Amino acid sequence: MDKTSAVEQRNDERNAVEVRALSKSFDSQKVLDRIDLDVKKGETVAVLGRSGAGKSVLLKLLIGLQRADSGSIRILGHEMTALRTSGLNRVRKRMGFSFQYSALFDSLDVERNVAFPLDHHTKLSTAEKRQKVLELLRTVGMEGSIEKLPAQLSGGMRKRVGIARALALDPEVMLFDEPTAGLDPITAHGIDTLIRRLGQERNIASIVVTHDLRSAGLISDRVMLLNEGRVSFEGPFEELERSSDPFVQQFLALSS
Amino acid sequence: MVGFLRWFGELTFFVLNVFRATITPPFHFGELLRQMYEIGVRSLPLVVLAGAAIGVVLSLHSRDSLVRFGATSLVPVLIVMSVIKETGPIITALIVSGRVGAGIGAELGSMRVTEQIDAIEASAVDPVRLLAVTRVTACILMLPLLTIFANFSAIVMGWIANTVVDYISFTRYIDSGFRVVNFSDLLPSTFRTAAFGAIIGVIGCFQGMRTKGGTEGVGRSATSSVVLSSLFVIIADVLLVRIIQIIWG
Ligand SMILES: Nc1ncnc2c1ncn2[C@@H]1O[C@H](COP(=O)(O)OP(=O)(O)O)[C@@H](O)[C@H]1O
Numbered sequence A: 001m002d003k004t005s006a007v008e009q010r011n012d013e014r015n016a017v018e019v020r021a022l023s024k025s026f027d028s029q030k031v032l033d034r035i036d037l038d039v040k041k042g043e044t045v046a047v048l049g050r051s052g053a054g055k056s057v058l059l060k061l062l063i064g065l066q067r068a069d070s071g072s073i074r075i076l077g078h079e080m081t082a083l084r085t086s087g088l089n090r091v092r093k094r095m096g097f098s099f100q101y102s103a104l105f106d107s108l109d110v111e112r113n114v115a116f117p118l119d120h121h122t123k124l125s126t127a128e129k130r131q132k133v134l135e136l137l138r139t140v141g142m143e144g145s146i147e148k149l150p151a152q153l154s155g156g157m158r159k160r161v162g163i164a165r166a167l168a169l170d171p172e173v174m175l176f177d178e179p180t181a182g183l184d185p186i187t188a189h190g191i192d193t194l195i196r197r198l199g200q201e202r203n204i205a206s207i208v209v210t211h212d213l214r215s216a217g218l219i220s221d222r223v224m225l226l227n228e229g230r231v232s233f234e235g236p237f238e239e240l241e242r243s244s245d246p247f248v249q250q251f252l253a254l255s256s
Numbered sequence B: 001m002v003g004f005l006r007w008f009g010e011l012t013f014f015v016l017n018v019f020r021a022t023i024t025p026p027f028h029f030g031e032l033l034r035q036m037y038e039i040g041v042r043s044l045p046l047v048v049l050a051g052a053a054i055g056v057v058l059s060l061h062s063r064d065s066l067v068r069f070g071a072t073s074l075v076p077v078l079i080v081m082s083v084i085k086e087t088g089p090i091i092t093a094l095i096v097s098g099r100v101g102a103g104i105g106a107e108l109g110s111m112r113v114t115e116q117i118d119a120i121e122a123s124a125v126d127p128v129r130l131l132a133v134t135r136v137t138a139c140i141l142m143l144p145l146l147t148i149f150a151n152f153s154a155i156v157m158g159w160i161a162n163t164v165v166d167y168i169s170f171t172r173y174i175d176s177g178f179r180v181v182n183f184s185d186l187l188p189s190t191f192r193t194a195a196f197g198a199i200i201g202v203i204g205c206f207q208g209m210r211t212k213g214g215t216e217g218v219g220r221s222a223t224s225s226v227v228l229s230s231l232f233v234i235i236a237d238v239l240l241v242r243i244i245q246i247i248w249g
């Protein structure tokens, strides 16, 4: 066995997410162009970029909501681009997705929203499910709203319920799409702390799409900056500030 | 034209998908019951009302026509025949196309644009099973039942309207109305509405689930669901009536 394949094998075990040369276009618009990304268990990677940079598309490709044009996506050792629906679903049960606009089910109250994955994938009793839902809602500080409908919640509350739902099946990989955008600083800080803890205490691999440089610095082990479909920077947050790339400089200058 | 062929191809694929998901587990019975209530029970008042109006109109027209032949004794049979063979089924289907078609198109459309359908998929649940199979099945089961109610309402109101001008007792009306009617008039006519239900459910779900373009897109999906399902119901009606006539003579 040569050296590179031995390294790759080790990567397989360590990396919860492994993206290689991932490309995606819509019609003639190239949104992602040969993206690489690795995320280890317990690691949190922040994905930065202007709006329209393709951050949401990247997350949707990772969980198979959209199909890649080319490239490879390995999640927990499974090649997502090669899987059919049933195979995809087996991996999806081990992943959580927190949507940019929460995507709560309008017709269901908070309890049934959070219980949705439990209702479909576990054999827990009603009491056990309720227990689990309460525990999840406590994690995100929403235990007081269990009977409310999504329409009765503010944006920040919806987002937290969405995160609780994403955590319901104890995922090993979490994808967060702008979890703190549009939230007040205190709620945002609470969510940042939660994301940080998920990595440290539950060994979850997280990818967090964000606009917020400060929160990226706070939560992430590494950051990735997307620009025009390419990765213009990847590495620890501190190095981002030292980068000489003009786009990185501009992004930093205008963000602070 | 290319657009239409493409649309039709996707529709065919969707229908096969729905069909396969309908006959294989997992089944979502809770959601099915909820949809049967939503589609069946909640359409009932409208369907009964429409049936009643049709009954009155049919009674007036039949009388007006038959009086010229001095054959007013045939009024009951004309009402009953036209109601159970055509008017009841088609009115029910068109009313449900309007109410339920628009409802499904808009509901699934808004679930699509607010990423709720993505959220179902991300939770490793098949949205076709959870949303489409349940709604299509509910439409198929509820349409014949609604048709029976519409027919009943039309026949009763036909009697009332007829009685105002020319009293006959309800039993005599029913006796003479149904004297020449047999099961091969009643059953295929009523149960062909199951096919209308399939059309309404499939078109509503298909248009809803492929919605694009935010709130405006939701409006477009609701409208196109109604227009297309009404159109296909009418076309299917022509074909089914012919087929039924060939089979049952
Ligand atoms: N389903 C789609 N169809 C066509 N274009 C899309 C679709 N989804 C995203 N796009 C386009 O891809 C680009 C990236 O979108 P997105 O990933 O949502 O950006 P962001 O980085 O702000 O999350 C945008 O230009 C958007 O218009």
Ligand SMILES: [Mg+2]
Binding pocket: A055, A056, A057, A100, A177
């Ligand atoms: Mg986005």
